[in-house]
Every structure is written in structure tokens, then in C-alpha cells.
Amino acid sequence: MITVLGRRNSMNVQKVMWTLGELNLPYRREDVGGSFGYPPGYPNPMQVVPTIRDGDLVVWESNACVRHLARTYGTGTLWPDDVARQAQADMWTEWQRSDISNAFFPLFTGLIRGFATTPEKLERGAKESGRLFGQLDTWLQGRMFITGDTLSIADICIGAMMYRYMTMPIERPTLANLASWYHRLTERPAYRRHVMVEYGRNPGEWAQREQENAGIQ
């Protein structure tokens, strides 16, 4: 049984939950982080979520958690079994953690969570996110998913952002391949269950949704 420590409305936790759902693995999730705080002895030195326990092994850093689960339980599916596709999955997973996160997180936290920002920063974040997602749109031409015909860790790490990117009140460029890919994600039961979690429009609604999601597995 895998234990996930992390609140349900965290995008980084959602990556892990979605992975578990795709792999059909049994799990237990505990509410940690945000308004739930951190229990004594929480085994992540960074004091952030998610953290997973898989037997005696503790893993933190969301993309490392996704990789661990995919390599251990999803080789040939979420972790492709040929080296070219592994490299592509890795490449885009790194891109999620670096380029697109740098553009998207200040936009999301400024617009929805009430973190300090300015209209100029929000505009820049939306423009830069649109530009970067445009690169992914080009890559997706002729591909169902990021590494080909089947879902991989790259789709999970980037796709976990997409629900928010596509539903936030921001300007988005028209990107047909990206929109089709997103639509394919929304048809997956594990995506609907773990990622398409309403997050509210402001800090008050965010806090309310966080509590409403307490205890949901």
C-alpha cells in the first residue's frame, strides 16, 4: 500500500494521485500541507507536499515520485520501454519543472491565491505561458500524447497544470494540438478524479475548496 502525504488541491500532489489512478495501485492519502499543516516527523526535509511512502522507501519531489511509481509499476506504459521515448518523456518532464513552471506558477498564485503581484506581471506570465505552450503545441503535431500513442510521465507532469491553465480567466493563444491533447486528458477517469478538482477564483474560495476536499481519497 502506497501512502501519499499531501492535500488534494495541490497540483504537485495531483500528479502523484493521477499516476496512482492510471496504474490502478492501492493507496491512502493523508491531508498534509496548506491549512492542514505538517505533522511532527514529516519525512520531507523541504516541508512541502507531496511525499510518498512505498514500503520503507520515502520519496519527495513530485516529478521524482511520478518517475518512481512509473518505473516501478508502469514500465512499458507510463515509463516507456525504449530509450528514445524514455528520453522524450524525461525531456518534457524537465521542461515542466523548469521553463513552464517559472512562467505559470507566478501567474496562478498571483491570480488565484493572492500572492503579491502586479497587472504587468500577470500579463507577462500569461504571455510567456502561451508562448511556451505554443512550443508544446508544435511538438504535439501528429502525436496523440507527448511521447507518441500512449500516456507517459511527461503527459502527467505537464497535464496536471493544464486543467488550471485552461480554466483560469486569462488570455490564451489558439493552439489546436494542445487543445486536442487536453481534451484527450479530460476523457481519462483518473484525470477527472484527481486533477479536475475545482480550485476557486480567489484566496477565500481556495481555502474553502481545500477544506471541502479534506479526506477525499
Ligand SMILES: N[C@@H](CCC(=O)N[C@@H](CS)C(=O)NCC(=O)O)C(=O)O
Ligand atoms: N519541487 C517540489 C515543490 C513542492 C511544493 O512547493 N508544493 C507546494 C504545493 S503544490 C507546497 O507544498 N506548498 C506549501 C504547502 O502546501 O504547505 C515538488 O515538485 O514536489
